[in-house]
Amino acid sequence: MTFVAKPKTRHPHLPVNEIGLTRRDYEGAVSTLCAGCGHDSVSAAIVQACAELSLPPHRFAKVSGIGCSSKTPSYFLSKSHGFNSVHGRMPSVITGANLANKDLHCVGVSGDGDSASIGMGQFAHVVRRRINMLYVVDNNGTYGLTKGQFSATNDLGSTSKKGVPNLYAPIDLASIALQLGASFVARSFSGDKRQLVPLMKAALKHKGMAFIDVISPCVAFNNHQGSTKSYEYLRHHGQNVVNADYIGDHEEITADYAPGSVEDVTMPDGSTLRMYKLDSAYDPHDRVGALSYIQRKQQEGEVVTGLLYVDPDAADCHEILDTVEQPLNELTEQDLCPGNAALTAINASFR
């Protein structure tokens, strides 16, 4: 971490996006996390994705729980409101926020302790309800803020810094998100910006529950030999199946990925999600197939990354509830209060 404040001035030649803003307009406060923390790369990816998509930086609701990951909403999109809530409860708070105003981009940042342990129930149910949001888990397999206890995503046999093995089976949040009906599920690695940023962009443009499990190593407590959540382990065992690229309306379609089969998916706003399948046997529209593929690879010690599943047409929670187009928080008394006249019939029904 650094104690040097960010300068307010910016380089005069920084490129501007479609709405005339530079990347600096999407940044947040200086991170207080450890130097080299994977979470800072995730925040940087969110900044880059939002800037490249030219989204208005004040039209976000950033919500988190408690833990290192949950500090990060301070470090991106400082023009937006943020809410650092209670441990494991980001999903319910962001559900309320989304119900109140469907027009804001909801970004929830959580950690593996936050989502796989104390908030496991809320994680499961926000996925089921298909809240229209980007749900990012900064997954480092450890409780950093309380100094290195195992979390529930830690792999069986993976060791602590002192060499003690983890005795319990891991919870795979991506598999659970798939099982519970998330309409966009991805896994990535904080050390692979080239994969992560396009996934973030696609997730932000996706309408519905977009879940990204980002393996984000903890340099202080879980980046040693013996850990399966270290930079080293991910570089050797990460296996990318589908790369995503988000292509806006006017953008030239270019690709510098290794060749493989390509599929374009039209997003609700008319833009394109281009998928590069790196394993031709993998079908990112097959929920059950995806689940079994991930589980099998996990048994082999491999970490499947990339865009694991997408259904661009699935209904989000507002469509399920059939709410009005206008955000609920903009409805006025005229819209909401039936008035005294309506009470005549209501009172009569109680006589």
Added chain:
Amino acid sequence: MDTIYNDFVIRFANVNGSGSASANGMFAKALFRMGIPVATRNIFPSNIQGLPTWFEVRVSEQGYLGRREGVDIMVAMNAETLVEDVASVKPGGYLVYDNSKPLAKTLRRDDINEIGIPIATLLLTEFTDPKQRSLFKNITYLGALAGLLNIEFEVITGMVATQYKGKDALIAPNIHALEIGRDYAYQYLSAPLPLQVRRSNSLGDKIMLDGNMAAGLGSIYGGATVCAWYPITPSTSVAEAFEQHANKLRIDKATGQKKFAIIQAEDELAAIGIVIGAAWNGARSFTATSGPGVSLMSEFLGLAYFAELPAVLWDIQRAGPSTGMPTRTQQSDVLAAAYASHGDTKHPLLFPADPKECFDFAALALDLADRLQTPIIVLSDLELGMNDNLSDPLEWDDERRYDRGKVLDAQALDDLEVFGRYLDVDGDGIGYRTLPGTHPDKGGFFTRGTSRDEFAAYTENPEAYQRNMERLLKKWQTAATLIPRAEISQNGCNGGVLYFGTTALPMPEALDLLAPEGIQLDTCRVRGFPFGEEVVNFINEHEFVFVVEQNRDGQMRKLLINEHDFDPHKLVSITYYAGLSISADFIQQSIADYYQQHKLARLTEVQS
């Protein structure tokens, strides 16, 4: 024997799940439609089918709505509870039972009147379907009671017609079952009894509904757009009422879409989290729960207190601790609600006493939550929430505007030189807030449960933390000026009685019972917390004040002493907490005993 009109307690003993609720409800409604004041109490088990359940109707021309001890008429339809049901009848009272099987000799009492009706036998010849025979038992005793008590028969048949509108095939057999009962009463029993009903005009334009229904409707009128809840007796029907009526009152005419969102959450933690998230983002939102849910919500309540977010929580209290008696009433969450959560927290409370007040407080709570930027907890209870209570009609002043509190829009932010979320600009302890997405450059801030300075920046600076905590106390003082005033009646008595919520129901009767004993008391019905000046004055102006409440530990009394350092000897605790609602007899007896023990002066000699 002189005939007594419109003054008795009738209790129905049934097996739950046997369809008795509808017949018993019709009985109460029929009397209500004859203009007679009635109060209903459903004493039911935490069970769906097969366990004993009782339904009690207090019929009172004087308009006494509280519970009264003793049963004048027992309709004993449950063999399992027959022993206790027979024993509960007051001497001179009536036992109505199905004498298709004779009453055991051991159960017979010389001091009550037995009214045997061979219900099962009568129905055997009339209905072939055994299920119908079983269901119509209830309707048949209703018909017999119509004869015995002189209930206007057309009123009941009218209700049958309304109830089965659209299922017309059911109307005729129901009416036939009613006639079987009534005709038997006329032919074989000395109907009508000397205890009976007659049309009255003491109800005016009153309506009859349960408090939860009124709370749901009030939340619609008050502008709630988000409701998140988790099923728990006795609060479930608040959310159900909101949804039921919102599906009629909150539908966009052009599109048929909903102007509200309701989520049945996975637990109470999520329910309050959704409410807080919605309120943070500017939607009026509420949840309803009971004691165990309040315990689960406590962490979030502390967050909302400290982060200063509006939230409305209905706690329909039941008997605790733990699971306690989920289907019995109490007022035992006063302290848990007032101080819910860790650290220095306290929350404004509202105490409705009737359905109209549930309706009014539902809307008021949403205003107060926005104005005070803090959770507001409305403490109702099972007695009010789940029983049909008489009430003044619901009213809404069309001139009234929602108080959305201090929220800055984009224009206001542009006009402002400095924005500090937690700056006390107006000196009332309440800062100005902004909603997410309001302005491209101004007004954005981070909401957190950690300490922060006036500009919402995280800090662990001791002075900044303490300044903030003291501002929250200043806000608390502002709250005391906004909470509804207590209802006080003062006639210069040296003693007073203080109560809240449904303890108000038996109070007029208790006071009337005490008057002939030379005991007169000034009254104070507390309607909210923090306590207003008028409550403090009331206590200061009396030598002693009885605090009557429905919990073991005298929680309201403790709250008063804790907040205002009253001399504990001055506040005399009267508590009833057995799970039924507190009765007028109990209050009268407790106060009279205290007078006796302390040899307190009375206005007149005790009448013999």
